[in-house]
Amino acid sequence: MRYLVNSEEMKRCDGNTINEFGMPSLVLMERAALAVYEELVSGGFDLSRVLVVCGSGNNGGDGFAIARLLHLSGKRVDVLFAGKPESLTEETQIQKKICENYGVNVGSNLNISEYTSIVDALFGVGLSRNIEGRYAALIGDINRSGIPVLSVDIPSGISADSGHVMGTAVKAAKTVTFAFEKIGHILYPGSEYCGELKLCAIGIDDRGFMGQVPGAFTWEESDIPKLLPERKAYSNKGTYGRGLLAAGSRDMAGAACLAGKAAYKTGTGLVRIYSEDCNRQILQTLLPEAVLTSYRKGEEGAALADALQWADACAVGPGLSVSSEKLEILQTIIRSGDIPAVLDADALNLLSVHMELLEGHRQPLILTPHIGEMARLTGIKKEELILDLPGYCHDFARKNNVVCVLKDARTVVSDGKSIYINTSGNDGMAAGGSGDVLCGLILGLLAQGIPPFRAATAGVYLHGLAGDDARRRCGARGMLAGDIAESVGAVMSWDTEDGRASQAK
Ligand SMILES: NC(=O)C1=CN([C@@H]2O[C@H](COP(=O)(O)OP(=O)(O)OC[C@H]3O[C@@H](n4cnc5c(N)ncnc54)[C@H](OP(=O)(O)O)[C@@H]3O)[C@@H](O)[C@H]2O)[C@@H](O)CC1
Numbered sequence: 001m002r003y004l005v006n007s008e009e010m011k012r013c014d015g016n017t018i019n020e021f022g023m024p025s026l027v028l029m030e031r032a033a034l035a036v037y038e039e040l041v042s043g044g045f046d047l048s049r050v051l052v053v054c055g056s057g058n059n060g061g062d063g064f065a066i067a068r069l070l071h072l073s074g075k076r077v078d079v080l081f082a083g084k085p086e087s088l089t090e091e092t093q094i095q096k097k098i099c100e101n102y103g104v105n106v107g108s109n110l111n112i113s114e115y116t117s118i119v120d121a122l123f124g125v126g127l128s129r130n131i132e133g134r135y136a137a138l139i140g141d142i143n144r145s146g147i148p149v150l151s152v153d154i155p156s157g158i159s160a161d162s163g164h165v166m167g168t169a170v171k172a173a174k175t176v177t178f179a180f181e182k183i184g185h186i187l188y189p190g191s192e193y194c195g196e197l198k199l200c201a202i203g204i205d206d207r208g209f210m211g212q213v214p215g216a217f218t219w220e221e222s223d224i225p226k227l228l229p230e231r232k233a234y235s236n237k238g239t240y241g242r243g244l245l246a247a248g249s250r251d252m253a254g255a256a257c258l259a260g261k262a263a264y265k266t267g268t269g270l271v272r273i274y275s276e277d278c279n280r281q282i283l284q285t286l287l288p289e290a291v292l293t294s295y296r297k298g299e300e301g302a303a304l305a306d307a308l309q310w311a312d313a314c315a316v317g318p319g320l321s322v323s324s325e326k327l328e329i330l331q332t333i334i335r336s337g338d339i340p341a342v343l344d345a346d347a348l349n350l351l352s353v354h355m356e357l358l359e360g361h362r363q364p365l366i367l368t369p370h371i372g373e374m375a376r377l378t379g380i381k382k383e384e385l386i387l388d389l390p391g392y393c394h395d396f397a398r399k400n401n402v403v404c405v406l407k408d409a410r411t412v413v414s415d416g417k418s419i420y421i422n423t424s425g426n427d428g429m430a431a432g433g434s435g436d437v438l439c440g441l442i443l444g445l446l447a448q449g450i451p452p453f454r455a456a457t458a459g460v461y462l463h464g465l466a467g468d469d470a471r472r473r474c475g476a477r478g479m480l481a482g483d484i485a486e487s488v489g490a491v492m493s494w495d496t497e498d499g500r501a502s503q504a505k
Pocket residue numbers: 014015018025026028029032055056057058059060062083087089122123124125126127128129130131132135152153154178
């Protein structure tokens with residue numbers, strides 16, 4: 001698990017490390033500068049003539065220290081000081097003075113085009129408003145120059161809190177950040193502006209939070225063993241849960257099949273698909289392992305109540321379609337009581353015009369809207385939602401007492417307390433049916449007894465890993481949602497050495 005911090009959390013951690021643990025600020029700055037220096041000299045940048053662009057804050061202080069280290073190692077380096085002298089922080093003032101004492105050329109009007117590499121130390125996590133005027137012009141010149149840029153901590157102009165471009169921003173080839181990744185490195189468009197992201201330790205760690213841990217986190221590969229449901233040699237299909245999937249309609253049998261397959265591939269003992277009668281043959285052909293309960297129009301009710309009694313967890317929505325009968329199915333599931341349920345796709349479309357169904361619900365609910373569905377659920381425009389995916393996801397989860405999985409290229413999950421931001425997956429997943437696979441995956445984890453927020457976050461992470469595995473096998477353009485479902489099986493064995501070995505093949 002890795003924390004993802006915002007600027008306030010990072011500053012608090014910096015501050016505690018300096019003021020409570022007594023680590024001098026200039027020592028941290030020196031380590032930050034050394035980390036960037038190491039990255040520069042390890043290759044990838046042409047260091048024949050380096051320009052370090054510095055602001056007045058401590059990001060600029062890192063820049064001056066980097067320039068000094070390059071100068072002392074014999075590189076030709078100049079500093080463009082773009083900040084205001086009267087705003088220099090104490091540390092940056094010291095670093096600037098040291099540079100000048102060593103004879104580093106510090107100017108305020110240098111010709112960018114003469115350099116082979118640029119180090120961007122204009123603004124870091126202290127960026128507090130949109131960039132305008134001469135700073136914006138300078139960033140425009142840097143971007144237009146086409147000279148490779150290494151950004152210190154975060155590309156100047158990217159909000160560490162949201163990944164938004166604050167007016168304008170430096171497009172970096174590489175970004176070296178310190179202690180923790182910031183939310184703005186992970187969310188788009190910030191993620192693209194960073195180029196390759198390198199995280200370096202500089203002597204600040206989570207002890208610096210002093211018990212007040214950050215609100216956001218992401219899973220990583222070392223977490224896989226604890227995210228997967230347990231397997232036992234002495235077991236049978238009853239050991240691994242029963243998942244009920246209410247999905248599919250006349251024109252959308254495939255969605256039920258993809259979700260059902262993904263649920264099985266997580267290791268679920270039994271998956272029952274509750275679908276329209278006309279899908280019976282196709283589902284039995286495509287997913288013979290599934291138990292089927294089918295219904296004719298007008299006869300939806302009775303069999304569903306029995307199936308809900310049978311199940312340990314339920315998912316509703318993939319390919320369900322929208323009608324008054326389907327609304328009754330959703331109503332029955334939400335009112336049925338106690339098993340955890342995933343509401344996806346058409347279940348969310350039905351819900352968006354019947355939000356009263358969520359009032360006073362008793363069982364744990366996981367809602368998995370993409371941004372369009374979230375806009376329908378909340379009445380908030382898509383353009384508004386993308387400005388703050390974590391904030392809207394968190395608020396929706398808290399207000400409705402649900403787990404919200406807000407799907408995007410960086411999916412955000414919240415239970416109204418913590419925020420998970422996903423870092424697995426790829427653009428090959430931007431194709432019809434990927435969401436159905438996610439729904440089935442979460443259902444499978446729930447059916448095996450994984451608690452709702454863990455099932456949602458682990459489901460999203462494993463889904464992305466399955467997407468990455470599918471891309472390795474089929475390529476981003478060639479992969480289909482069925483390939484992601486297929487790869488779920490491989491990813492679910494990555495907690496064992498054999499599983500890892502097959503991943504490497
Ligand atoms: N010891 C530590 O703490 C460590 C910190 N470290 C480094 O410090 C960085 C954080 O430093 P920081 O907090 O001083 O802020 P920073 O990013 O330099 O920006 C503040 C300056 O920008 C200005 N400014 C802001 N927005 C603006 C705008 N739109 N347009 C124009 N001006 C604007 C603002 O001006 P003001 O708002 O005061 O007018 C102020 O002058 C961090 O990212 C990391 O690199 C590392 O060395 C590790 C140890």
